Amino acid sequence: MNSAPHSPAAPVRRCDILIIGAGPAGMAAALAAAPSGAAIVLVDDNPAPGGQIWRDGPGAHLPPLARTHRERLAAAPNVRVLTGTRVVGLGGGAQPGDAPGLLLEDGERGWTQHCGRLILCTGARELLLPFPGWTLPGVTGAGGLQALIKAGLPVRGQRIVIAGTGPLLLAAAHTAREAGAQVLRIAEQAPWSQLVGFGLQLPRWPAKAVQALPLLHPALRAASHVLEATGTQQVQSVRLQRGAGEEVLACDRLACGFGLVPHTHLGQMLGCELNDRLGLAVDAVQATAVPGVFAAGECTGFGGSEKALVEGAMAGHAAVGDTTAALALAPQRARWQGFADALHHHFALSPRLRSLPRPDTLVCRCEDVRHADLSARGGWIDAKLHTRCGMGPCQGRVCGAATQFLFGWTPAPARHLLAPARVATLASCSNDESTP
């Protein structure tokens, strides 16, 4: 079926299984599919496999499970891991029966990658909501701060405030503390009643309960959210809502994350439908409605790495035709989807967060579009046409989800091209003899 050369100098043009995203779901998919002998290519735009939760770097402490996954991948002769490689658009000319081709780009070159089966493990991104001062240097996402620290950002001795919602706030605080930072406050927007309700459910997933206990922090406050960051060239202080009152904290960094948004741009570009979790809709073996295309992990609806590992393994088995092995994992999938349900229920966003931006607060950071310019628009396309909102380099990945929350707009499905691409990549695509 395939004669993929394994020379790093010549990127393969066709493989049996192409997996986009090398986080837990993508790694599990590759490892489940590998014993079949299929030629597998695993692509990720980060410098190393692991995704966000298992991100490696000088400031990272990888858990044993992450290490064993990486070692097993490295030992599989039929799995090629292409890091530093992103999907920039559609690649034409797929053979009948194949999944859609994709246009890929790494630091050196671009090429069209064809595959028999495609597994989307594109993960999730943080929901980043605008508030006055959120564009100041020193303000980051919460998971964003964690990622930067793992990648070597020095924070020793710095005063850090973390705000938003969800267990990721506690994980980010833990990473910051281990790196020597002083975490002044963790402001969780959900009320104590919801946190207690969530905590009472945790024994259903003992592994999660064990993970959660060391993360509890005396600086945690419920029913608290960011109001404003201030500073001249850099964030210098943050004003927080705390119950009925307010508090102002001087700080060096502010990290805000309001939960996770499934990364569905690529799947939607290929024609996949969305489910009620705003993730890619899949069937009992993780297949989407697009022939040959599977999806697994956070991109089907966020729920954590355990859900991602199970779904990835199911998709890997199903993609090589082993439906029985895939279906055998259904009870595990149901168990972790229960955890996802609990997350969604207990960390639902307060509508009060919609009133954080002032009229002059920028909502689109790429094109510097103010809230006042958007509040008069009728929807996402109208806003794009009149204000350039969502038309910068991030292509609406930040402001699209923000305006969905703020105004109830539905971002239009992404189209080719997905990300900024070099002209040479596009030229190589048009020269590709298999491209129509």
Place this chain on the structure above:
Amino acid sequence: MTSSVHIHIDGQALSVPAGSSVAAALAATPTGCSRLSVSGEPRAPFCGMGICHECRVTIDGRRQLACQTVCRDGMRIDTATQRP
């Protein structure tokens, strides 16, 4: 990890721990910034994971995301933090 790599950011020589991302290295510059926004605001790495493109800089002549690029010895990084 004790080894370090030597890079240049806007012509200034810097030494950072091996394996650091360019985004992490930017914190060692006076402003920590990567670019000026279309209305002239200073911006710095924000999402940390290749989504927001705030950290785009020029690395050895190519525009890349600082948060998804690991520092290598001799790398030349140019921010866009000065008005033309």
